[in-house]
Amino acid sequence: MSFFDMVEINPRVKIEKAKEYPFVEMGVVEPGSRYVRADHHRIFKNGGAKFLPGDILFARITPCLENGKIAQYQGTQGQAAFGSTEFFVFRARPKISDSAFIYYLAKSDIIRKPAEKSMSGASGRQRADLKSIVDLQVPCPPLPTQRKIAAILSAYDDLIENNLRRIKILEEMAQNLYREWFVKFRFPGHQNARFVDSPLGRIPEGWEVKTMPNAVILRPPLPVPKNKQIPFVSMGSLANDSMLISEIEYRSKASGARFQNGDTLFARITPCLENGKTGFVQFLQTDDIVACGSTEFIVLRSRTLCPEYVYLMARSDSFRDNAIKSMSGATGRQRVREECFDQFFLAQPTDEILMRFQEYIRPKFKMIQSLNHRNQVLRRTRDLLLPKLISGAVDVSELDISVPEAAA
Template sequence: MSSWHNLTINDLGQIITGSTPPTKKTEYYGNEYPFITPTDMKIDSRIVHTERFLSQTGYEYNKNRLLPPNTVCVVCIASIGKTCMTTVPSVTNQQINSIVVNQQKHDPYFVYYLLRTKTEVLHNIASGVASPIVNKSTFGNLEVYVPPLPTQRKIAAVLSAYDDLIENNTRRIKILEDMAQTLYREWFVHFRFPGHENVRMVESSLELIPQGWEIIAASEAMFINPRTSAPRDTKKPFVPMKSATENSMLITDVEEKTGNSGAKFKNGDTLFARITPCLENGRTGFVQFLPNGTEIAFGSTEFIVLRSKTLNPYFVYLLAQTHDFREHAIKSMTGATGRQRVLNQCFDDYFLPNPNQDILDQFESTVISLFRKVQNFAEKNTNLRQTRDLLLPKLISGEIDVSELDIDIDIDPKSN
């Protein structure tokens, strides 16, 4: 530990505060340089995927603020403490201070993990002013405790190994979910299910549909907020709205609470956000985290619970993720601007082709393994995060000494 030094963030590299090009000048925006904002950054991910990109013209406007790969970005206004790393030349908005790490003296990934441990400190600094903000000067003067470069690389290698596994599992989850969505579209939108060549298409009130299928309302095909009882006084899993991830079936960070007000559900149910902007942002979860088929959980009052009646649970979830279904629900919203909610009655006039039971059974047997694998990978990620988060403060503080460990740091664990 005698070789560790007290430094400031200024000592780690060059600090760059981002800037937003005028949004009215559309020529500044294109598809070349990722434009990072706090909304793009996830609390628990090194990687950032941006909604917007700058054009070459936008780059010229912001060229003094261009960030090279392996720059560490930290939100210092609003969502203070969110941290990510660039993988390609990028630009951020003004809410983010970034450190272009001096790689002759410091490891960028060590700096990333170091700043992950400073979230509470940054929050405390920001809470002392009227508008929560950590300005560039204050940020740069923040004190940090840093080991020699070889030890930095070893610490980064240990922690990166966990994040690499998490990122690989996350990519697998995305692939599995895309596969399920593709199968749904093939079978029930394009009607290319197994054996479709031998099935005659017949007229219906909507379109040509396979013979033996019928057109019914969504409210006939599924239960909308089915009556489900749950004891009030015992602790049960509770799902707040934030636990339904955007554009994924995963339900994360489940809490434990007493009470029974709000949505009540069981394994196989779909949780459909009813309020703006959660619905528009794609918050729809599939319940499969409960340990047994009889357990009941509850959650936010802003969920609509969808439960299969004539379909199957997997069909219901995949239907709820389709653009047409969501747009129909969004058009039914009423209420004050910013707090609009879906009307349950909207499912009475959304119609769909209800397949015959044989096709539904085949579909369930085809996709059930995809859904289970998604849950398995999600549980592995939960365990990996817990272990990494236990190690993180102990490695960064030097409580766990890795300086003498034989850790292979020639193989870069940081490439993505």
């Protein structure tokens, strides 16, 4: 069966101009995560992909397609939404296909590879040609089999989503702890602390006001061993709303920013900084390994603080606002001016407070890394199964598999 006969491509969705609807940006689609939700609303003017809950969003532009930005939209049942113009939208045809199966089919090389090969246009802005997939002959097993395949693969994605929720909670706990201790000064024993005047206002006695470069090393100089496979982190590997770093590459030559475990990667270019791309490095097997990454990272390393403090500070609104206001350059390629950090002041805590903070916060960071590692294993296993199930190489038609009622 052709792909067009199996799915509705860019289906019609009724949306009225000048009304507000949920909006999905390309940046909120995380490679490897099945679901995407709108993180804000916008007034619909005219353009953008339009879709309903259950529809599949398929990135058509480089490097988003190659990075695997394909997701199933979750929203209020029946409520229309819209998003980036760089999405193709796929919808299951009633009595022919299952929406979850279509999601996994779209993720498979059966659809992705022809779309990637069809890309054309200016360098860095190449787009897939919809004609490359419309007439593709694709496997279309009976609906009950489609639902069984989707149920098997969904089990992995449900575990991944559960771990992501736990990661989000842990990160929120860490950020709240940072704000309580170092912004509101409600650290353990603050009731008995004496506060004194400073350029930052009233701060605990014994704490010292410093500029950020006096507490944090910018771009620490690091040698990189030659003739070895070096871990490389691209900008696309950083999440918008968490410390997670994924999709690590390995390269034979060192290039770009250099960093080690405990360093923070801070995006310096628009719109990556505004979108929140900031990562914490803790994926390297040993602390002496040096990795490389995008030239658009500013590497931050603790000088007098602790690694976790530096990451959480880099995620704070005050730190990011200071950096964003300093941006200069051509439209669309503006970058942070690093001298702006000379104007960012912080209250250096005492060693005792820093040590207690680390005791509370480090286990949370380690648990986030552990959960992320589990997700990587789940994704690898799912991705090994996916082509075999979609192609029919592994036959599940006779298996007794429980299918969710919503998919029945």
